[in-house]
């Protein structure tokens with residue numbers, strides 16, 4: 001028996017998508033979020049929608065092979081390389097095309113490889129077809145964070161998250177490490193700029209919470225080092241322990257803990273990052 005088609009590094013997600021496809025629960029609007037090869041995951045989901053085999057996506061039937069090679073006539077990757085955001089005309093064309101029956105496939109699938117390129121106006125153009133488009137049309141939105149999409153789109157979509165890459169888990173969020181470096185430097189202006197940058201990056205509360213947790217882990221390792229209690233071999237923790245005294249490390253870990261809890265409440269990210277800049281200032 002041939003190996004089952006999967007997504008390298010995202011096997012659990014592939015298994016979940018396969019189960020949903022098998023049960024006919026893949027839905028009309030799907031958000032694939034997180035960091036990693038979102039387009040590959042979207043192609044996997046599209047193949048599951050078009051597959052003619054018994055265990056979609058089989059990866060070997062003509063439909064699967066065409067989707068995976070990006071030559072299936074009913075699976076469209078929506079791009080607009082001439083503009084910064086995908087132009088309204090392009091999206092209107094998608095909207096009209098969605099009502100036309102598929103050429104050869106079971107469904108018409110539209111993949112948006114990067115929702116950072118879909119501005120709110122463009123998303124509103126798609127909203128109508130998401131609300132009452134034909135059942136054969138499906139939309140796959142790839143977004144590092146689902147927060148890039150309007151709440152009206154999100155509420156009509158099923159979100160599937162990629163597992164974070166293994167190396168990111170080992171090393172911690174790069175933004176968290178950047179925050180720790182700035183804490184070593186102790187310049188209020190740098191910390192304020194970092195927090196403003198977080199807000200501008202449209203980070204959602206969940207990602208902010210992860211970032212702060214990773215930073216707090218490094219602070220706790222630094223605190224353990226400065227108490228002579230080991231603390232691992234992270235050079236960044238050693239730098240923190242060398243730059244800040246125990247009282248300050250402990251206070252910072254407390255501050256981050258407070259903000260991690262607040263990320264669990266319905267508080268605006270802009271409010272959180274603004275307050276964080278104030279709370280972290282030396």
Ligand SMILES: [Zn+2]
Pocket residue numbers: 050051052053056057058059060061062063064065
């Ligand atoms: Zn197939």
